Amino acid sequence: MSAPRRVLVPAAAAGAAIASLAALALLAGASPLDALRALASGSAGSRAALGETLLRSTGLVLTAAGACLALRTGVLNIGLEGQFLAGAAAAAAVGPALAGIPLLARAAMLLAAAAAGALWVLPAAVLAAKRNVPEVLSTILLNLIAATAVSGLVRGALRDPVGDYPQSRALPDAVRLAPLFGGGRATAAVLLAFLAAALLAVLLSATPLGLKLRAVGLAPAASRAIGLPEARLKLLAFAGSGALAGLAGGLEVLAVTGRLYDPFSAGTGYAGLAAALLGQAQPVPSALAGLFFAALGAGSSAMQRDTGVPAAVASLVPGILVLAVLAARARAGRSAP
Amino acid sequence: MDGRRARFRSARDARDAGLALVPQHDLLVGAASVADNLALLDRNAPLFESARARRARVTRLTDAFGLELGRPDDRVDALPVGTRQRIEIAGALAGEPGVLILDEPTAVLSPDETAALFAALRKRAESGAAVVLITHRLAEVFAGADRLTLLARGKTVKACRIDETTAAEIGGLLIASAEQTALSEETPKIFLEGEEGEEPPELPLGAPASPDLNHPSKKSTARSAAGSAVSAVSPFTFEVTRRGTNLEVVGFRPAGSRAKQISLSLSPGELLVLLAIDGNGADTIAAAVAGLQPFAGSVRVAGAALPRSGDPLAFRAAGGAFVPADRREEGLVLDLDIAENLALPAPPGRLFLDRTAMRARAAEGMAAFAVRASSPAIRAAALSGGNQQKLVLARELAGVPRLVVAIHPTRGLDLAASAAVRARLAGACGAGASALVVTADPDEAFLYGGGVRVVTRGALSDLLPEGTPPSTLGRLMAGLAA
Numbered sequence: 001m002s003a004p005r006r007v008l009v010p011a012a013a014a015g016a017a018i019a020s021l022a023a024l025a026l027l028a029g030a031s032p033l034d035a036l037r038a039l040a041s042g043s044a045g046s047r048a049a050l051g052e053t054l055l056r057s058t059g060l061v062l063t064a065a066g067a068c069l070a071l072r073t074g075v076l077n078i079g080l081e082g083q084f085l086a087g088a089a090a091a092a093a094v095g096p097a098l099a100g101i102p103l104l105a106r107a108a109m110l111l112a113a114a115a116a117g118a119l120w121v122l123p124a125a126v127l128a129a130k131r132n133v134p135e136v137l138s139t140i141l142l143n144l145i146a147a148t149a150v151s152g153l154v155r156g157a158l159r160d161p162v163g164d165y166p167q168s169r170a171l172p173d174a175v176r177l178a179p180l181f182g183g184g185r186a187t188a189a190v191l192l193a194f195l196a197a198a199l200l201a202v203l204l205s206a207t208p209l210g211l212k213l214r215a216v217g218l219a220p221a222a223s224r225a226i227g228l229p230e231a232r233l234k235l236l237a238f239a240g241s242g243a244l245a246g247l248a249g250g251l252e253v254l255a256v257t258g259r260l261y262d263p264f265s266a267g268t269g270y271a272g273l274a275a276a277l278l279g280q281a282q283p284v285p286s287a288l289a290g291l292f293f294a295a296l297g298a299g300s301s302a303m304q305r306d307t308g309v310p311a312a313v314a315s316l317v318p319g320i321l322v323l324a325v326l327a328a329r330a331r332a333g334r335s336a337p
Numbered sequence: 338m339d340g341r342r343a344r345f346r347s348a349r350d351a352r353d354a355g356l357a358l359v360p361q362h363d364l365l366v367g368a369a370s371v372a373d374n375l376a377l378l379d380r381n382a383p384l385f386e387s388a389r390a391r392r393a394r395v396t397r398l399t400d401a402f403g404l405e406l407g408r409p410d411d412r413v414d415a416l417p418v419g420t421r422q423r424i425e426i427a428g429a430l431a432g433e434p435g436v437l438i439l440d441e442p443t444a445v446l447s448p449d450e451t452a453a454l455f456a457a458l459r460k461r462a463e464s465g466a467a468v469v470l471i472t473h474r475l476a477e478v479f480a481g482a483d484r485l486t487l488l489a490r491g492k493t494v495k496a497c498r499i500d501e502t503t504a505a506e507i508g509g510l511l512i513a514s515a516e517q518t519a520l521s522e523e524t525p526k527i528f529l530e531g532e533e534g535e536e537p538p539e540l541p542l543g544a545p546a547s548p549d550l551n552h553p554s555k556k557s558t559a560r561s562a563a564g565s566a567v568s569a570v571s572p573f574t575f576e577v578t579r580r581g582t583n584l585e586v587v588g589f590r591p592a593g594s595r596a597k598q599i600s601l602s603l604s605p606g607e608l609l610v611l612l613a614i615d616g617n618g619a620d621t622i623a624a625a626v627a628g629l630q631p632f633a634g635s636v637r638v639a640g641a642a643l644p645r646s647g648d649p650l651a652f653r654a655a656g657g658a659f660v661p662a663d664r665r666e667e668g669l670v671l672d673l674d675i676a677e678n679l680a681l682p683a684p685p686g687r688l689f690l691d692r693t694a695m696r697a698r699a700a701e702g703m704a705a706f707a708v709r710a711s712s713p714a715i716r717a718a719a720l721s722g723g724n725q726q727k728l729v730l731a732r733e734l735a736g737v738p739r740l741v742v743a744i745h746p747t748r749g750l751d752l753a754a755s756a757a758v759r760a761r762l763a764g765a766c767g768a769g770a771s772a773l774v775v776t777a778d779p780d781e782a783f784l785y786g787g788g789v790r791v792v793t794r795g796a797l798s799d800l801l802p803e804g805t806p807p808s809t810l811g812r813l814m815a816g817l818a819a
């Protein structure tokens with residue numbers, strides 16, 4: 001894809017997003033300008049708004065990074081949602097047990113979350129390598145299992161003995177991350193997420209391992225014939241992708257919710273995949289797409305409050321965007337030599 | 338077309354209007370059967386057609402054009418490239434197009450099939466159709482064409498009726514223009530056009546029009562673009578062990594096949610050409626040795642036994658190098674640049690890629706193998722077929738291999754590029770490697786300078802005496818007595 005196109009496609013997509021938002025606001029009987037203004041101020045107009053956007057972006061940026069790693073290696077990991085839940089459950093299980101030593105608890109939660117995410121994708125990776133089971137199917141099915149497992153855990157093994165709700169024990173405040181700046185809920189977790197995306201970009205473009213991963217993603221048959229350990233590299237991409245999604249789940253518990261409950265995720269893994277598609281599997285653009293989705297989510301409640309346009313309208317936008325980008329790419333693919 | 342301006346929105350559109358193209362690399366639907374692919378290609382196929390009718394088409398086309406198309410229910414992606422190319426050709430002919438364009442259609446055909454194809458093309462031309470044949474084989478031009486256009490770098494070098502020129506003249510122009518393209522990435526090609534002609538096709542089977550051009554001697558090899566390649570000094574120094582065998586195959590057959598077991602061995606410096614029509618098992622032997630197909634029996638590369646399940650890594654670890662049949666699918670990562678392709682499978686650098694070392698390696702490889710591109714940052718996809726093949730060789734021969742396995746290494750290349758590729762393989766053998774080369778071109782078999790064996794239905798012939806005429810080779814390939 002040529003450089004102007006790399007800029008043009010996201011720019012056109014952003015234009016399409018704003019246009020479709022305006023049209024939807026009009027349909028809801030509000031002034032499009034007012035709706036967009038409310039959306040903007042609700043996502044970045046104040047410290048609280050900005051904090052909300054950054055808080056929401058953490059999981060999206062990390063799952064988008066996981067999706068990028070998988071897509072670039074030619075692996076279709078649709079199971080980020082399940083890996084996110086596995087990471088959250090592992091963090092919620094480990095955290096309260098180590099509550100006495102906050103630093104250790106945090107480290108253990110993040111490690112456990114990443115490991116759980118990587119383990120959750122493993123069945124799909126092994127089935128794909130050994131039995132040619134399409135990972136699109138197996139990872140989606142593992143999402144359903146993960147959601148059911150979370151539902152079972154908060155009613156069983158991880159249930160908080162105090163209280164009536166099916167939820168896990170709360171993390172003490174000493175373990176939970178403190179806000180990054182006054183007046184907003186965002187924590188250092190968001191920095192970690194962007195750091196991970198930046199590191200992934202470097203890994204893919206500037207390391208020997210990254211070159212091998214990209215080769216496998218671009219030309220699997222050639223990679224096999226050249227003598228690249230294709231199966232091992234794909235397994236690595238699966239596991240790394242799962243670990244990033246698991247980390248997202250762990251940070252959600254550590255930084256946002258403090259505990260596990262049911263239903264826990266509002267589709268973070270799917271939205272992260274959409275962000276990666278919008279960012280064309282490039283880690284940094286995908287992280288920015290994740291941030292944009294987070295801003296839409298944060299701003300939409302302000303839009304509903306101020307102009308009466310339903311918040312759900314904003315959640316249509318990511319879908320419209322991804323379709324627009326995929327259509328643009330298909331067109332570009334057809335006209336390319 | 339037919340005096341009217343035609344505008345096509347898709348290949349289907351063009352085909353429906355009576356313009357059929359047989360591409361150099363087939364564009365079939367891999368997951369579909371032979372019968373379904375032919376139904377898609379045939380513009381006269383009805384909208385709804387029973388499976389039985391689709392199968393019947395395969396048999397009908399096989400008989401009509403003398404092309405072996407595989408079984409109707411075979412999945413196309415399981416078939417060798419030669420069969421796939423024949424399916425494209427049969428599919429194009431089936432629609433009785435008014436304009437038929439073929440891009441290097443004979444690269445993987447046997448002499449008999451080439452003869453059958455030319456007979457079919459002549460028949461099309463005589464029924465009033467225009468046939469355009471893009472080829473680099475002079476014998477084909479002078480066997481079947483009415484007019485020829487010689488193109489180099491997109492410009493017409495010569496255009497005339499076939500009876501106004503000679504093979505020697507065109508061959509001379511061809512080599513001269515190949516030398517002039519030193520800085521370009523284009524490959525010179527001959528365009529051969531057939532129209533309502535009178536003379537019956539003289540087939541490229543027996544005596545080619547100009548033996549000295551179709552069978553360039555080693556002297557002419559050194560004179561063409563290969564000259565620079567031959568004199569290039571390898572950047573690597575190494576010691577040659579001339580003891581032992583570099584390849585030992587015992588009791589081999591493809592996994593699950595009932596073919597006769599074969600055995601062969603290659604000592605250092607030895608080059609063996611397996612000459613076969615695609616689908617007869619030569620490419621399977623080569624692919625299995627390279628670790629890309631499971632097999633029964635034993636394969637040892639430089640003494641190391643390879644796992645029967647097929648393991649390209651074990652093949653490489655033992656000192657194997659592989660030049661696959663399909664350079665675009667298997668040889669290169671087209672979306673990576675030249676330097677990145679040359680850096681695989683073990684890119685330099687510990688934590689970070691050593692871009693300086695990659696550029697240096699690319700510059701060396703490009704110079705040593707005469708890869709023509711303005712910079713190592715050019716994507717492999719942007720190179721011509723000849724330059725892509727030289728890039729594959731630059732990567733594969735850089736690591737001082739003990740054994741080079743090459744399938745159709747000169748397919749679709751012009752005279753100069755083919756000679757360069759052969760010189761490269763011979764050079765590797767001179768340095769102590771062994772080479773196993775698969776080709777379907779009897780004109781080319783002895784040009785490698787090694788032994789030649791014919792493979793028919795998985796069975797291996799004895800070494801053939803040098804100078805066996807291509808016509809005899811062709812009959813052996815077809816399974817007939819010499």
